[in-house]
Amino acid sequence: xxxxxxxxxxxxxxxxxxxxxxxxxxxxxxxxxxxxxxxxxxxxxxxxxxxxxxxxxxxxxxxxxxxxxxxxxxxxxxxxxxxxxxxxxxxxxxxxxxxxxxxxxxxxxxxxxxxxxxxxxxxxxxxxxxxxxxxxxxxxxxxxxxxxxxxxxxxxxxxxxxxxxxxxxxxxxxxxxxxxxxxxxxxxxxxxxxxxxxxxxxxxxxxxxxxxxxxxxxxxxxxxxxxxxxxxxxxxxxxxxxxxxxxxxxxxxxxxxxxxxxxxxxxxxxxxxxxxxxxxxxx
Amino acid sequence: xxxxxxxxxxxxxxxxxxxxxxxxxxxxxxxxxxxxxxxxxxxxxxxxxxxxxxxxxxxxxxxxxxxxxxxxxxxxxxxxxxxxxxxxxxxxxxxxxxxxxxxxxxxxxxxxxxxxxxxxxxxxxxxxxxxxxxxxxxxxxxxxxxxxxxxxxxxxxxxxxxxxxxxxxxx
Numbered sequence: 001x002x003x004x005x006x007x008x009x010x011x012x013x014x015x016x017x018x019x020x021x022x023x024x025x026x027x028x029x030x031x032x033x034x035x036x037x038x039x040x041x042x043x044x045x046x047x048x049x050x051x052x053x054x055x056x057x058x059x060x061x062x063x064x065x066x067x068x069x070x071x072x073x074x075x076x077x078x079x080x081x082x083x084x085x086x087x088x089x090x091x092x093x094x095x096x097x098x099x100x101x102x103x104x105x106x107x108x109x110x111x112x113x114x115x116x117x118x119x120x121x122x123x124x125x126x127x128x129x130x131x132x133x134x135x136x137x138x139x140x141x142x143x144x145x146x147x148x149x150x151x152x153x154x155x156x157x158x159x160x161x162x163x164x165x166x167x168x169x170x171x172x173x174x175x176x177x178x179x180x181x182x183x184x185x186x187x188x189x190x191x192x193x194x195x196x197x198x199x200x201x202x203x204x205x206x207x208x209x210x211x212x213x214x215x216x217x218x219x220x221x222x223x224x225x226x227x228x229x230x231x232x233x234x235x236x237x238x239x240x241x242x243x244x245x246x247x248x249x250x251x252x253x254x255x256x257x258x259x260x261x262x263x264x265x266x267x268x269x270x271x272x273x274x275x276x277x278x279x280x281x282x283x
Numbered sequence: 284x285x286x287x288x289x290x291x292x293x294x295x296x297x298x299x300x301x302x303x304x305x306x307x308x309x310x311x312x313x314x315x316x317x318x319x320x321x322x323x324x325x326x327x328x329x330x331x332x333x334x335x336x337x338x339x340x341x342x343x344x345x346x347x348x349x350x351x352x353x354x355x356x357x358x359x360x361x362x363x364x365x366x367x368x369x370x371x372x373x374x375x376x377x378x379x380x381x382x383x384x385x386x387x388x389x390x391x392x393x394x395x396x397x398x399x400x401x402x403x404x405x406x407x408x409x410x411x412x413x414x415x416x417x418x419x420x421x422x423x424x425x426x427x428x429x430x431x432x433x434x435x436x437x438x439x440x441x442x443x444x445x446x447x448x449x450x451x452x453x454x
Contacts (some may be wrong), residue, residue, distance in 0.1 A: 001334040005292050008312035008358055038354040039335035049290055104425025109348040192424040
């Protein structure tokens with residue numbers, strides 16, 4: 001239950017971190033909040049030669065207004081800040097709604113937004129949220145500079161995302177919120193803070209049937225966080241919530257686990273859709 | 284076993300503040316904070332249950348926030364202000380009230396999980412003076428107790444909250 005030996009490198013700025021990753025490539029792992037990496041190190045599920053600590057890099061922990069008018073959230077912003085920051089509440093309330101569902105207070109003090117996105121755990125909250133918000137991931141490397149990837153293209157598989165070993169996820173931008181945008185988040189877990197069986201984020205604006213825009217994203221419903229297009233279309237076009245629930249059940253492909261069968265997860269996803277839709281419709 | 288190529292042990296000198304005192308430590312870079320507190324400083328009130336962030340027994344405060352000391356490397360605490368159950372119980376009135384309430388309500392049997400519960404509950408009471416039972420359960424959801432059960436623990440936190448807000452005199 002102790003990590004194997006590794007070389008610890010504390011990056012003093014972003015350039016230093018990118019140089020270390022360029023130098024060590026596959027042998028290095030970036031350490032952000034450590035709330036997933038430290039368990040993996042302790043259990044020796046990973047044995048990197050070098051651990052690059054990102055925690056002392058200035059600026060990575062900031063939330064700013066992006067050039068696009070949306071929010072630019074630094075990769076090292078901790079879960080706790082996303083739950084409490086006034087700019088997040090005003091401009092990306094979905095993130096503030098989802099944050100309290102993440103693990104437990106002591107984990108939220110350390111765990112980071114970018115760490116969770118880059119880990120690409122399909123049961124995590126942030127990947128589904130940035131899909132629902134149509135966010136853009138910002139990556140940097142020494143060799144190729146900065147690169148931007150739409151959230152919809154970023155998550156490629158189980159714990160697999162579009163990040164090269166020499167790249168660092170430096171932040172995520174979410175578009176400016178429309179004045180009439182509403183959002184909700186909910187999940188089902190056996191105990192508060194456990195990995196969710198399934199969770200759902202919804203963002204909606206406009207009047208259903210009159211050019212409304214609805215986006216639904218799920219966690220725990222497949223090998224990647226996924227967008228439920230068919231269900232969202234039914235809702236946007238003013239269709240019945242039960243028709244949307246049927247569309248959702250038909251379009252997702254969850255895997256069963258020790259506690260919930262795939263069928264049970266479909267059932268729970270439909271329930272979460274009804275629940276969150278009621279919230280955004282009545283908001 | 285095939286030999287796994289791994290780098291040699293590397294040590295690092297760090298300085299940090301623990302329970303109000305500055306201390307200098309020499310630690311292996313891979314050592315987590317809980318092991319450094321226990322083995323190098325003898326602060327054995329910080330308990331290790333699972334060592335992968337599930338049980339909450341190793342909860343300490345780093346720069347005022349409750350964190351899992353098994354999920355942080357000791358070298359990451361360089362320059363930080365760390366407070367363990369030993370320091371908190373000596374100086375923090377909320378922690379003392381919780382400890383008294385845990386005893387009165389029989390909220391511990393073996394006591395292994397208790398330091399973590401007390402520090403997690405103290406953080407809750409710092410943010411909310413009169414939490415509901417549901418809020419207490421949610422705040423303590425990351426702490427596992429395998430012998431007492433949670434009913435008495437929730438009772439104790441409620442009692443400490445009442446006592447701290449002076450709505451119930453100490454026994």
